[in-house]
Amino acid sequence: MVDTVEQMGGKQFSNLSASIVATLKERIIHWQYPPEHRLTEAELCQKFGVSRSPVREALRTLATDGFLKKMPNRGYAVKQYNFHEIEELYEVRLALELYVVECLAKRGAPKKDEIDALKRTWTCLLNESSKKDEDLARLDTLFHETLAHAAGNKSLLRHLRAINERLLLFRMIDFGKAHRAERTCHQHLEILKRIAAKDVAGARKAMQQNIEEGRNNVHAAIKDALARAYSF
Amino acid sequence: MVDTVEQMGGKQFSNLSASIVATLKERIIHWQYPPEHRLTEAELCQKFGVSRSPVREALRTLATDGFLKKMPNRGYAVKQYNFHEIEELYEVRLALELYVVECLAKRGAPKKDEIDALKRTWTCLLNESSKKDEDLARLDTLFHETLAHAAGNKSLLRHLRAINERLLLFRMIDFGKAHRAERTCHQHLEILKRIAAKDVAGARKAMQQNIEEGRNNVHAAIKDALARAYSF
DNA sequence: ATGAGTCAAATTGTATACAATCTAGAGTAC
DNA sequence: GTACTCTAGATTGTATACAATTTGACTCAT
Structure with a gap:
């Protein structure tokens, strides 16, 4: 070939x-x-x-x-990422994304049109009967990157992109879980609400929940199903 | 040549x-x-x-x-970094280092021998009459990287190293300021104390002070002295 | 004087040849 | 049977030649 x-x-x-x-x-x-x-x-x-x-x-x-x-x-x-390395990537992601929402909640919300576009896309995707895990994972990534972009720090965005690109592989596993898409959508709306309300602590907490739920799904899925391909 | x-x-x-x-x-x-x-x-x-x-x-x-x-x-x-880009690098650094001290303060202090070695080096350097800015900046960097290493996250350490390596250029400016070395040393000890006391909020605050003071020095120095070489 | 067109120089992109180094296995001595 | 050595192959590192593209200046017509 x-x-x-x-x-x-x-x-x-x-x-x-x-x-x-x-x-x-x-x-x-x-x-x-x-x-x-x-x-x-x-x-x-x-x-x-x-x-x-x-x-x-x-x-x-x-x-x-x-x-x-x-x-x-x-x-x-x-490269075969072992369990510990994946956790590490999620931790760095968490640190950076918490900083993003903190910035946004403090000094002003992201652009309204971008956010509206994201909301619309989520709605469309959830209504479709055939939800591909990859599409959901990419949309999720897009949401987080839009927030990072709104924070206005190009260096931050670059580091976050590098991590998210690598995690995409595992985030598809995340969205394989039932009703994960709906939950994520709900969490994203919550994050936006807290940012709009300039509630720094609340926004951080909402973001942390969103990311850690994903991490836990990946965590569990890897232990369960992928033990064969990925030996820990 | x-x-x-x-x-x-x-x-x-x-x-x-x-x-x-x-x-x-x-x-x-x-x-x-x-x-x-x-x-x-x-x-x-x-x-x-x-x-x-x-x-x-x-x-x-x-x-x-x-x-x-x-x-x-x-x-x-x-690459010529403009004022805004330097601020961005400092912000990412801040986000990551705050996470580092938070981890350390939560789940246990760094290794005692590493910390003691750092303390000794600081003492030696401060007692020397000829303090080179570059040596001070490198020692400062070493301190922060030792903490990051103690946090045990290799991915985090890699991202932080990339940023710090790039900032070294400007951190030398930072240590050109009178008594900056002594202040930094004092702040580092404060950070270690808070970590040892498992005081998460206090450790974060101490780290934030340390980093932002450096950022402000660079900020001021660039505006003052380097306007010629670096046009903003 | 000004603009378009043209061409040489500069610069990167790609292909290929050769050198150096390491790996792994066969063969041999014990 | 085991351990050692040697060698052929695999693999990367380096040099060089050639192709493609862009830049910038020069010329010439208007």
């Missing part, structure tokens, strides 16, 4: 390296490459039909982004 | 790219390359006497680390 980079979703990239990064990220997120799956430069060159230079750049990028791990002289492998 | 990568501090690196990254980082931090100074692959190849491959990798790394900015088809340039 020979892939071509051009197939990749129809999106255009400025160079081969960026395109390869996007392709591999997509595959890793969708579990098409299992954890610990090895990737070598030569193999990818052949599959994508490109030279080592762009492949090499792409692998380095993915390694620094935490999608791959580098094994000296043995190539790269899809 | 032809540099050789081997000169670089005597440290050994596994490959040329890592060595170039370290060299350039060092120079940027010491203002040997002014903000907006342009760096092209070809120029660095000639200076270091190596080929484009490792130089290219190094430049990409420095760009993603926030030391350089990439200008499409115009090479790279030393």
Whole structure:
């Protein structure tokens, strides 16, 4: 099976390296490459039909982004996050997102039109009969990133994006749980209400509940169902 | 003037790219390359006497680390942080470090030997007549990273390191201020005391004071002295 | 003088060849 | 059977050549 980079979703990239990064990220997120799956430069060159230079750049990028791990002289492998590491990612996320809502509750709400758009999207998605876990997870991520964006700190947003991108893999598990989407929607509205009311402590608490519920779902799901693929 | 990568501090690196990254980082931090100074692959190849491959990798790394900015088809340039961006970095740092002390105050103090070592180092440095700003800034950074390490979250530590490394440039300004070292030392001891007493709110407050004082010093210094080099 | 068009230089993107290093397995001595 | 050595293969690191793109200045027509 020979892939071509051009197939990749129809999106255009400025160079081969960026395109390869996007392709591999997509595959890793969708579990098409299992954890610990090895990737070598030569193999990818052949599959994508490109030279080592762009492949090499792409692998380095993915390694620094935490999608791959580098094994000296043995190539790269899809990084397998253990239970503890996932918890750590959630903790950093919590720290940053609590700060976001604190800022917003203190010095003014996010832009009304953005928030309204999010509310509408949630409503549409919940009414649909076929709710894909991935769509829900992406919408959830979008909500949190919209808040971060509204806080107006680009550096904060960048760090949060890096973490959320990596957690997307596990958040899909989160939304696999029954009625999780409805609960999340409810929690999001609560967060917005508290921010609007400039209730700093309340907003922090609402955000903490939202994030920790997700974390607990992932926590439980991993222990239950994924013990085979992911050995702790 | 032809540099050789081997000169670089005597440290050994596994490959040329890592060595170039370290060299350039060092120079940027010491203002040997002014903000907006342009760096092209070809120029660095000639200076270091190596080929484009490792130089290219190094430049990409420095760009993603926030030391350089990439200008499409115009090479790279030393990133000039404006006032607002520095404030943003300090905010993210604050969010993460508040979380660190909160964790520590809640679930147990850092290791005693590490803390004692820090205390001793502070004492030595304060007694020396020649206090270099850079040494003080590095010790300050070390203190904060030791706390983060004690919190036991590797992901958190990585994000914090990235921010602190970038802020080192400005923290040297911070310690240029008279008696700042003594004040910082005092504040650090206060933080440790509150953590030991499991006083969460007190520890957060002490940390916030410490960080915001530094931020204000940098804030003022930049407005005063650096308006020439750094145009806002 | 001003604007469009053109071309050389600068710069990055990609391919490929070669060098250095490490891994793992086969083979051999004991 | 076990441990040791040596070697072939795998893999990354580095150098270099070539292609593609963009920039900026120069020319020429208006």
